[in-house]
Amino acid sequence: MATNIDGKAIAALVRSEVKEEVAALKEKCGKSPGLAVVLVGERVDSATYVRSKKKACDECGIEVTDVKLPGDASEEQIKDAVRELNNNPAIHGILVQLPLPDGVNEKSVLELISVEKDVDGFDPINVGLLAIKDREPFFTACTPTGCMELLKRSGVETKGKRAVVIGRSGIVGIPMAMLLNNADATVTICHSKTQDIGSVVREADIVVAAIGRANFVKGEWLKKGAVVIDVGINSVDDPTAKRGYRLCGDCDYNSCKEVASQITPVPGGVGPMTIAILMQNTLTALKRTL
Amino acid sequence: MATNIDGKAIAALVRSEVKEEVAALKEKCGKSPGLAVVLVGERVDSATYVRSKKKACDECGIEVTDVKLPGDASEEQIKDAVRELNNNPAIHGILVQLPLPDGVNEKSVLELISVEKDVDGFDPINVGLLAIKDREPFFTACTPTGCMELLKRSGVETKGKRAVVIGRSGIVGIPMAMLLNNADATVTICHSKTQDIGSVVREADIVVAAIGRANFVKGEWLKKGAVVIDVGINSVDDPTAKRGYRLCGDCDYNSCKEVASQITPVPGGVGPMTIAILMQNTLTALKRTL
Ligand SMILES: NC(=O)C1=CN([C@@H]2O[C@H](COP(=O)(O)OP(=O)(O)OC[C@H]3O[C@@H](n4cnc5c(N)ncnc54)[C@H](OP(=O)(O)O)[C@@H]3O)[C@@H](O)[C@H]2O)C=CC1
Numbered sequence A, B: 001m002a003t004n005i006d007g008k009a010i011a012a013l014v015r016s017e018v019k020e021e022v023a024a025l026k027e028k029c030g031k032s033p034g035l036a037v038v039l040v041g042e043r044v045d046s047a048t049y050v051r052s053k054k055k056a057c058d059e060c061g062i063e064v065t066d067v068k069l070p071g072d073a074s075e076e077q078i079k080d081a082v083r084e085l086n087n088n089p090a091i092h093g094i095l096v097q098l099p100l101p102d103g104v105n106e107k108s109v110l111e112l113i114s115v116e117k118d119v120d121g122f123d124p125i126n127v128g129l130l131a132i133k134d135r136e137p138f139f140t141a142c143t144p145t146g147c148m149e150l151l152k153r154s155g156v157e158t159k160g161k162r163a164v165v166i167g168r169s170g171i172v173g174i175p176m177a178m179l180l181n182n183a184d185a186t187v188t189i190c191h192s193k194t195q196d197i198g199s200v201v202r203e204a205d206i207v208v209a210a211i212g213r214a215n216f217v218k219g220e221w222l223k224k225g226a227v228v229i230d231v232g233i234n235s236v237d238d239p240t241a242k243r244g245y246r247l248c249g250d251c252d253y254n255s256c257k258e259v260a261s262q263i264t265p266v267p268g269g270v271g272p273m274t275i276a277i278l279m280q281n282t283l284t285a286l287k288r289t290l
């Protein structure tokens, strides 16, 4: 029976470490990290995400600059806002909440964020620097970095171990695979064209699922004692739940728990880590300017 | 018994295709691709490489601009040469022959090459764009791209197949893994910390070895019918050879040939493809400016 990796507790610990360092820096040189959050339009889910990021900033002593643009803002207006933030020395990290309204080219907006302020780590150059083992990215994407932190703080050895990452998106799967490779795991990347995925998963000491399919990974696929990191956030109908749905991961928690040694629950696993790492990255951005 | 993948013949075919297209473009708009080759110092091996690149350019109708700097050129002088080439509209590709003399920071010289002229595909941003599946790099590194071309032209299906790449360098192993992943193979990346590498290789339908260890991969490691791409170029002492040594790959050719379905010999496999792809990339660079 697996033990749970308590992402909520580990994320709180990471935030408290950031808070301490922020306070010490403020004391020492009078500066605080500044995060700009660009929100375009009125999407309820985006507003919710932004709120939780701001809450974490408040907790850590990171100063938030809210940049709100109307849903009909033009691409040029959004870009102008980013340009201004690039030039503002009090802003150390810039976060553009996705998705942007239809008709706005997300890539070209994101590309504009200066690489030193790309606390999301989405810039291709940051992905490239991560992929090249003897180079150092400015930032690595928050979610996979959070997964690495969970492994580290749960005492999971990666060196020489076999890891399987399911999913190959540019913001989760691929950087996750690169981080594990850089940590000396032997990594296999699976995706929708992978055949007999169960037998590939069975080779792994560490399984990371970032697919977006509820309960996809089954306990019977796992090697006995594998560590399971479940990135997925899926909502499934549940008439017994107050909201009519509940959240579940990409792994079938109940069957996986029987075989794994450690597993992240959903919610309360990877989710809280993403924002905690965003706090870390923003602090790092400030430290680089000192 | 495996059939040989004839890299020499395939590379000649690629060059002849480039030659044809270059001639047609010249006819149509009066322009030829221009490749600048920057050679610093007098290393014999570097001079040899540069000579074979120039020979291929001549064959294809690509105009070569030789930039020779003395072995004691300063980093700033080398950088000035690169800057000039960046600004020269007749130059479509820039190649800085490595290694640069001791004391010169190679990374900071290479970083200066504008991404549109980075025909070697070494720029981190090109690696990052390759790693992110829905993005397009300007160029991909010549050697791994050449390996993909060998697979394609030998009728090797990648989609849904298992591939193992041994080696994780930024110029061969990692971009190779990304290219195979983008071609829908399920890729595993091995390196010096991988345990029981033979059993990992046994899972693969396609094995790419880019390690730099003579005859490392043994036939008994292979799955029956696997395709073997041997990137390695190693020289081993051979008193019977005229020069006192001979070249061999990272795979033990004789034992691998017994088990594989197709295999690249060394020399005459991957080697000639690297330069052929350099020709292709330089042509692509010109086409982008039209
Ligand atoms: N905890 C957090 O903070 C975060 C959670 N997430 C969650 O993580 C999950 C993945 O996110 P993201 O990477 O952005 O998603 P994407 O949709 O961008 O990528 C999904 C990946 O899963 C692969 N995939 C889809 N179906 C299958 C299948 N049947 N078998 C094998 N592979 C499959 C796809 O393969 P192919 O490439 O072949 O299409 C693709 O590579 C989502 O549930 C998302 O909500 C994401 C970000 C942050």
Ligand SMILES: NC(=O)C1=CN([C@@H]2O[C@H](COP(=O)(O)OP(=O)(O)OC[C@H]3O[C@@H](n4cnc5c(N)ncnc54)[C@H](OP(=O)(O)O)[C@@H]3O)[C@@H](O)[C@H]2O)C=CC1
Pocket (backbone or CB within 6 Å): B143, B166, B167, B168, B169, B170, B171, B172, B173, B190, B191, B192, B193, B194, B197, B210, B211, B212, B213, B231, B232, B233, B234, B270, B271, B272, B274
């Ligand atoms: N045909 C051509 O045109 C070209 C050929 N080459 C040849 O390809 C080979 C690789 O080149 P390159 O990528 O630049 O080399 P690097 O030395 O940069 O990388 C070698 C890789 O092999 C891994 N490795 C070393 N020893 C072992 C081992 N015992 N078991 C498993 N993995 C091991 C290393 O692992 P780790 O990261 O853990 O150290 C490293 O990732 C060389 O022989 C080179 O001459 C290269 C470029 C062009």
